[in-house]
Amino acid sequence: xxxxxxxxxxxxxxxxxxxxxxxxxxxxxxxxxxxxxxxxxxxxxxxxxxxxxxxxxxxxxxxxxxxxxxxxxxxxxxxxxxxxxxxxxxxxxxxxxxxxxxxxxxxxxxxxxxxxxxxxxxxxxxxxxxxxxxxxxxxxxxxxxxxxxxxxxxxxxxxxxxxxxxxxxxxxxxxxxxxxxxxxxxxxxxxxxxxxxxxxxxxxxxxxxxxxxxxxxxxxxxxxxxxxxxxxxxxxxxxxxxxxxxxxxxxxxxxxxxxxxxxxxxxxxxxxxxxxxxxxxxxxxxxxxxxxxxxxxxxxxxxxxxxxxxxxxxxxxxxxxxxxxxxxxxxxxxxxxxxxxxxxxxxxxxxxxxxxxxxxxxxxxxxxxxxxxxxxxxxxxxxxxxxxxxxxxxxxxxxxxxxxxxxxxxxxxxxxxxxxxxxxxxxxxxxxxxxxxxxxxxxxxxxxxxxxxxxxxxxxxxxxxxxxxxxxxxxxxxxxxxxxx
Ligand code: GLU
Numbered sequence: 001x002x003x004x005x006x007x008x009x010x011x012x013x014x015x016x017x018x019x020x021x022x023x024x025x026x027x028x029x030x031x032x033x034x035x036x037x038x039x040x041x042x043x044x045x046x047x048x049x050x051x052x053x054x055x056x057x058x059x060x061x062x063x064x065x066x067x068x069x070x071x072x073x074x075x076x077x078x079x080x081x082x083x084x085x086x087x088x089x090x091x092x093x094x095x096x097x098x099x100x101x102x103x104x105x106x107x108x109x110x111x112x113x114x115x116x117x118x119x120x121x122x123x124x125x126x127x128x129x130x131x132x133x134x135x136x137x138x139x140x141x142x143x144x145x146x147x148x149x150x151x152x153x154x155x156x157x158x159x160x161x162x163x164x165x166x167x168x169x170x171x172x173x174x175x176x177x178x179x180x181x182x183x184x185x186x187x188x189x190x191x192x193x194x195x196x197x198x199x200x201x202x203x204x205x206x207x208x209x210x211x212x213x214x215x216x217x218x219x220x221x222x223x224x225x226x227x228x229x230x231x232x233x234x235x236x237x238x239x240x241x242x243x244x245x246x247x248x249x250x251x252x253x254x255x256x257x258x259x260x261x262x263x264x265x266x267x268x269x270x271x272x273x274x275x276x277x278x279x280x281x282x283x284x285x286x287x288x289x290x291x292x293x294x295x296x297x298x299x300x301x302x303x304x305x306x307x308x309x310x311x312x313x314x315x316x317x318x319x320x321x322x323x324x325x326x327x328x329x330x331x332x333x334x335x336x337x338x339x340x341x342x343x344x345x346x347x348x349x350x351x352x353x354x355x356x357x358x359x360x361x362x363x364x365x366x367x368x369x370x371x372x373x374x375x376x377x378x379x380x381x382x383x384x385x386x387x388x389x390x391x392x393x394x395x396x397x398x399x400x401x402x403x404x405x406x407x408x409x410x411x412x413x414x415x416x417x418x419x420x421x422x423x424x425x426x427x428x429x430x431x432x433x434x435x436x437x438x439x440x441x442x443x444x445x446x447x448x449x450x451x452x453x454x455x456x457x458x459x460x461x462x463x464x465x466x467x468x469x470x471x472x473x474x475x476x477x478x479x480x481x482x483x484x485x
Contacts, residue, residue: 010314013247015047017221019078020210022054023065026273027072029265029325030225030257033291037223037254039078040292040313050217051083054210056203058088072274076284077306085217087209094204097212097242098156098189106241107188109154110137111146132184133157153191158208158238160185166233171252172318173226178233186234207231211238219249221315226253252315254295255322265325281353281380283341286334294323303336331379338375338384346371346384353385359392366391370472373464391472395459395481405451405461413442413449414456418482426475432467457481 017038021031042049051073055061070084101107110133112120121131137145138159160183167177188208192200204212214222214235232251239248259265265272271280277287288306296319298304298312338346347367354361361367367388374387397406406414420434439449450466457478463469470478 011045011047011220011250013220014218015042015045015220016050016218017042017047017223018050018052018083018214018217018219019080020052020054020213020224021069022057022060023062023069024057024060025065026275027069029272029274029291030254032072032076032274032287033257033294034223034225034254035073035078036076036288036291036309037252037296037313037318038221039080040309041221041223041315042081043310044313047220048081049078050085050219051080052085052213052217053083053087054206055086055088056206056209058203068273068275072278075278076274076288082217085213087204087213090209090213091201091203093216094189094209094212095201098204098208101158101188101241102156104241105139106159107156108137108139108159110157110185110187111149111152111154112136113149113152135185138185155187155191156189157185158188158234158241160234160237166236168232168236168248168251170229171221171223171250171315172255173229173253173320176229176232180233180237183233183237188238207234208238211235211242214249215239215243215246220247221252222249223252223254226255229253252318254318255320257294258322258324260325260327262324281349281382281384282330282334283337283349283381286330286337289337290330290333294325295319303333335379338378338380341371341375343368343371343375346375346381349381350384350388353381354388354392357385357389359389361392366472373468373472377464390458395457397455397459401455401461405455407448407452410444410448410452413438413444414452414482416441417449417453418479421475421479421482426471428465428468428471431470435467453482 019031019035019038021027021035027035039049041047053066053069055066066084073080098107102109117133120134120136124131124134137154137157139145161180164180165177166180166183167175169175186207187205189202189204191202210231213219232253236248239246257265271277274287278284285306288309289304292304292309292313293302296313297317298308301308304312344364347364347370350367350371351361351364354367370388370391371384374384378384378387417434417438420437421431424430424434435446435449435453438444439446451461453466453470454463455461457470457473
């Protein structure tokens, strides 16, 4: 395959993009990224974005996975204008197209058995040749086909052009071309499985269903992972065979995402699903921002809104080489959006994270106040929950912190403060005043009292402004924690 520099041109007709996940698992981060590019491209050019569920791998597809994909798309806010369209609901259409192709001579039935094909490949290997279908059932002028064997259900194969080049101008990779002589006749339709009730339709293969769908859905631009580059020549040839001259979609093949170890991002090497990041306390706008930058750039901009992305994303500046997943950068981006997030919104997310830990609370105003106080120190909502948990469950100061901060010099002051807090107005100012009186009475300084308070009440020596933090707690709980120095 040859490649050359990419060219970018504004679309000439209506823009329709799609994302076509297979529901054989969760929504992978790589798919989420191409969904984002497809969505942003459609929005940028005032076009439409379609969701198609490629569920033809019946054995591995599941309802649960469809639901996860829909949930992840909703969570990311990637709203589609059409769909979800399910391929398994379109079997009749694929059959009709296959029949038309057979009639037109661009597809044919192949009765070769799996054993025969194994023997064919074995012989090719023995001769040192590349294994490929040898066209034994492909009709040709003057060619006599073998007699149709009894009891063999045929597959349908695409009659790939025998000569010439397939060429396309990839939005990401530039011009790609491959000789048709390197491509064999692909199976486009498999028969219904053995034992299926009469009338059951067979299932199309990926490369065929994709083309029929992209054509029927009038898809103008396809962004997808570059693992599909090798499929594209077949898809282009099939398109040309069935599209009646309709313009080919423009393809953009995005490089894979590498893990932080430089190997392909995979489940074994950490979280790869959108859902996992939701559970880990990331915000959707941060995920979108981070995913967008993994393979696309707008100058040096690292932080941008969805609206900016839509404004900027015109299909140019897509990276040709693989990007590396960087958890630290994602955490940094998320921290930015945590700071910017409304406290009420964080409160609801925090409530969910606390519930995962068995902490149930309906006090959303309290959680909003806690969010306001702690969010600047948090990368994720999980970290926010690490802070807020102190309001609900006993804290366990370390022996080291106790020894360092809750010294004999400060202990009498803690008793005094506990007494003063009995009557103090229960807010930041009231608590602050009680602390100042205590300091004066015991001739201590704030850096002696505040860490001791933090360690006993919050279980850690560093917190935001201690009077504000204490005001989050019920008065009785603070007093109780102060009584156990
Ligand atoms: N179902 C394919 C996948 O998930 C879709 C590829 C495409 O966009 O054509 O990889």
